[in-house]
Amino acid sequence: MGKITGSQAIVRCLEEEGVKIIFGYPGGAVLDLFDAIDQSDFVNVLVRHEQGAVHAADGLARVTGEVGVAILTSGPGATNGVTGIATAYMDSIPLVVLTGQVPRPLIGNDAFQEVDIVGITRPCTKHNYLVSELDDLVPVIREAFHIARSGRPGPVLVDLPKDLVASMLTYPEKKPIEMVSYQPTYQPHSRQIAKACKLIMKAKRPVLYVGGGVILSDADKELTELARKLDIPVTMTLMGLGAFPGNHELSMGMLGMHGTYTANMAVSECDLLISVGARFDDRVTGKLDDFATKAKIIHIDIDPTSISKNVKVDIPIVADCKIALTAMNSWFDAESDFSLKEEAARHAPWFKLIREWTEKHPLSYEEAGDIIKPQYVIEQFDRLTGGNAIITTEVGQNQMWAAQFYKFNQPRHFVTSGGLGTMGFGLPAAIGAQMAFPDKTVIDIAGDGSIQMNIQELATAKQYNCPVKIAILNNSYLGMVRQWQELFYDKRYASTTMDVVPDFVDLAKAFGAVGLRATTKDEVIPVIKEALATDNVVVMDFKIEKEEGVYPMVPAGKANTEMLLV
Amino acid sequence: MKHTISVLLQNKPGVLSRVTGLFSGRGFNIESLCVAETLETGTSCLTVVSKGDDAIIEQIMKQLHKLIDVIKVTDITEQEYVEREMVLIRVKAESHTRAEVLRIIDIFRGKVVDVSAKSYAIELTGSASKIKAVIDILRPIGIKEIVRTGIIAMPRASKNK
Numbered sequence: 001m002g003k004i005t006g007s008q009a010i011v012r013c014l015e016e017e018g019v020k021i022i023f024g025y026p027g028g029a030v031l032d033l034f035d036a037i038d039q040s041d042f043v044n045v046l047v048r049h050e051q052g053a054v055h056a057a058d059g060l061a062r063v064t065g066e067v068g069v070a071i072l073t074s075g076p077g078a079t080n081g082v083t084g085i086a087t088a089y090m091d092s093i094p095l096v097v098l099t100g101q102v103p104r105p106l107i108g109n110d111a112f113q114e115v116d117i118v119g120i121t122r123p124c125t126k127h128n129y130l131v132s133e134l135d136d137l138v139p140v141i142r143e144a145f146h147i148a149r150s151g152r153p154g155p156v157l158v159d160l161p162k163d164l165v166a167s168m169l170t171y172p173e174k175k176p177i178e179m180v181s182y183q184p185t186y187q188p189h190s191r192q193i194a195k196a197c198k199l200i201m202k203a204k205r206p207v208l209y210v211g212g213g214v215i216l217s218d219a220d221k222e223l224t225e226l227a228r229k230l231d232i233p234v235t236m237t238l239m240g241l242g243a244f245p246g247n248h249e250l251s252m253g254m255l256g257m258h259g260t261y262t263a264n265m266a267v268s269e270c271d272l273l274i275s276v277g278a279r280f281d282d283r284v285t286g287k288l289d290d291f292a293t294k295a296k297i298i299h300i301d302i303d304p305t306s307i308s309k310n311v312k313v314d315i316p317i318v319a320d321c322k323i324a325l326t327a328m329n330s331w332f333d334a335e336s337d338f339s340l341k342e343e344a345a346r347h348a349p350w351f352k353l354i355r356e357w358t359e360k361h362p363l364s365y366e367e368a369g370d371i372i373k374p375q376y377v378i379e380q381f382d383r384l385t386g387g388n389a390i391i392t393t394e395v396g397q398n399q400m401w402a403a404q405f406y407k408f409n410q411p412r413h414f415v416t417s418g419g420l421g422t423m424g425f426g427l428p429a430a431i432g433a434q435m436a437f438p439d440k441t442v443i444d445i446a447g448d449g450s451i452q453m454n455i456q457e458l459a460t461a462k463q464y465n466c467p468v469k470i471a472i473l474n475n476s477y478l479g480m481v482r483q484w485q486e487l488f489y490d491k492r493y494a495s496t497t498m499d500v501v502p503d504f505v506d507l508a509k510a511f512g513a514v515g516l517r518a519t520t521k522d523e524v525i526p527v528i529k530e531a532l533a534t535d536n537v538v539v540m541d542f543k544i545e546k547e548e549g550v551y552p553m554v555p556a557g558k559a560n561t562e563m564l565l566v
Numbered sequence: 567m568k569h570t571i572s573v574l575l576q577n578k579p580g581v582l583s584r585v586t587g588l589f590s591g592r593g594f595n596i597e598s599l600c601v602a603e604t605l606e607t608g609t610s611c612l613t614v615v616s617k618g619d620d621a622i623i624e625q626i627m628k629q630l631h632k633l634i635d636v637i638k639v640t641d642i643t644e645q646e647y648v649e650r651e652m653v654l655i656r657v658k659a660e661s662h663t664r665a666e667v668l669r670i671i672d673i674f675r676g677k678v679v680d681v682s683a684k685s686y687a688i689e690l691t692g693s694a695s696k697i698k699a700v701i702d703i704l705r706p707i708g709i710k711e712i713v714r715t716g717i718i719a720m721p722r723a724s725k726n727k
Contacts, residue, residue, distance in 0.1 A: 118580065119583065122583060122584060122587055127634040130580075132579070147634060181635055304631070305625065305629050305632050309625060312621075
């Protein structure tokens with residue numbers, strides 16, 4: 001077999017891994033690689049900032065379940081990507097990020113555009129590599145894909161010295177990957193499954209608490225089957241939204257800091273908490289000492305470190321969520337003592353209580369005449385898209401209103417930076433999602449603050465004909481921080497007023513996109529309808545109530561039952 | 567409580583940074599750390615002594631195991647084990663204390679490895695408590711310099727095998 005260059009080998013390797021779209025930004029250290037990509041069948045999406053490349057790859061990964069790929073140059077290219085990598089790491093999103101590096105003889109010499117990106121990203125990647133031998137090049141990239149997509153997924157970075165990528169090599173044949181030191185556990189322990197199921201059959205007030213792990217393992221159907229079979233109410237974390245239909249009668253919506261009254265009360269009062277693919281994050285638990293104190297806890301998670309990290313659990317099950325839920329469904333199917341009728345009868349008083357909570361404090365907001373309420377905007381998006389659009393968000397109030405008022409009916413339709421809380425995530429992520437699904441409606445719910453963090457990607461969206469719809473909930477504030485200042489800092493709005501905000505309609509036009517504005521409530525629906533009917537990038541500027549807050553709210557460090565309500 | 571954790575790992579570039587970065591990044595404590603190759607080329611054994619309650623030690627064990635290059639993690643403290651540390655001590659040895667220092671070293675089965683007119687350098691091996699005892703006894707005489715390897719440990723062989 002003839003020899004090929006390192007960069008041709010990388011391209012071939014990416015093809016083998018099923019990659020079709022790459023997000024990247026060229027530079028000196030990756031010239032060879034981009035030259036080889038240019039001669040391949042890949043679509044390289046040229047972003048306007050490297051952070052955008054990684055977020056876009058992340059967005060693609062979240063909606064498809066495939067590994068997202070970003071290619072960045074050395075030095076500043078690589079460091080600009082770090083926020084994107086950390087974002088993916090916190091939300092367990094499979095990415096392979098290829099970075100250029102200075103030629104091997106120059107490494108460590110403070111060469112032009114040299115940075116120790118492997119050192120920098122060690123704590124925010126699942127694993128990373130500096131390829132130092134030519135023979136390792138292809139095997140390392142294969143291993144990177146394997147690590148990124150298996151077990152608890154995550155980003156893997158591969159740093160590629162320029163001289164190595166330009167060298168000639170014989171392409172090695174694909175072999176099964178064997179790693180003695182990395183073998184994720186997928187199969188649950190059957191005794192643990194049986195113990196969990198028996199506990200469920202005794203519970204009077206059970207709750208399913210569902211996180212992003214269910215979506216990552218594509219276990220939504222198995223989860224829905226279990227909840228229905230056992231008549232158990234479901235609450236979801238921010239990352240879990242869409243794992244269970246938001247409009248289902250068993251859904252209590254999101255829990256935690258901005259969760260529903262019902263979900264937070266139910267978790268506080270339940271006698272059995274079944275956690276599936278969630279990690280008891282502080283935004284979910286509130287004050288740990290008061291979290292689910294009356295409950296026995298079952299915890300299914302593929303990552304052993306997530307189990308008993310924050311909350312001690314009674315029945316740990318280390319496994320892939322889909323496999324574990326399938327095993328539980330089968331266990332109940334085979335159990336002669338089990339009947340849905342009995343379960344429903346035993347849970348009846350519990351559901352009565354849940355209904356009372358929902359009637360007492362439903363998710364709501366106060367109408368204010370002509371003034372646009374952000375929640376109303378989200379409700380109209382939900383209604384006019386039938387709950388079926390892919391929604392990305394920025395971070396802050398826009399994100400929480402989207403999570404509360406859009407009823408996600410299916411998984412992989414809510415794309416949000418949950419763990420790291422990265423402002424500027426939504427627009428590039430929407431581009432990634434739209435590249436993966438050109439025919440779907442993709443909407444970025446944004447704030448006027450966040451959107452300015454990666455607004456340059458409007459040019460990318462335009463260049464690649466990604467007709468993403470950007471809905472800016474514009475209150476001229478950094479709204480979530482302002483809300484905390486209102487509540488906890490005597491309304492001292494330190495550095496949260498944005499006195500100069502661009503005219504987003506004109507800005508959209510400058511990028512060749514369509515700009516629309518709504519300043520009164522009756523303009524909201526026409527604007528949304530026009531945007532959805534436009535085959536172009538659309539920026540919608542909704543001038544919303546300036547000092548609207550996100551409620552309910554559990555103040556930081558308080559128990560989930562101590563909610564501030566509307 | 568103190569735990570001695572033995573970590574078998576792939577001897578890859580940066581692997582030590584991954585381990586130490588994990589400890590510093592998550593606020594775990596390192597009392598001592600020792601690492602060297604095993605018989606198998608490509609694998610190293612790292613012994614780390616850390617302090618923490620059961621929940622913290624459990625997290626340390628799990629987080630270590632989560633590192634891609636880590637093959638096996640054992641909390642040696644949970645079983646019967648032997649631990650050793652080596653120490654080099656340069657102790658003052660002037661005319662009136664030279665004989666006494668030698669006697670003390672002899673009691674602890676230490677060895678003099680370097681001699682000068684005013685000091686001895688001593689090599690000594692033992693458990694953490696023995697090393698502490700020697701240091702406590704030599705301190706009043708005058709320790710000029712001390713270098714320790716950190717603890718290495720190995721579980722005892724099962725008696726009924």
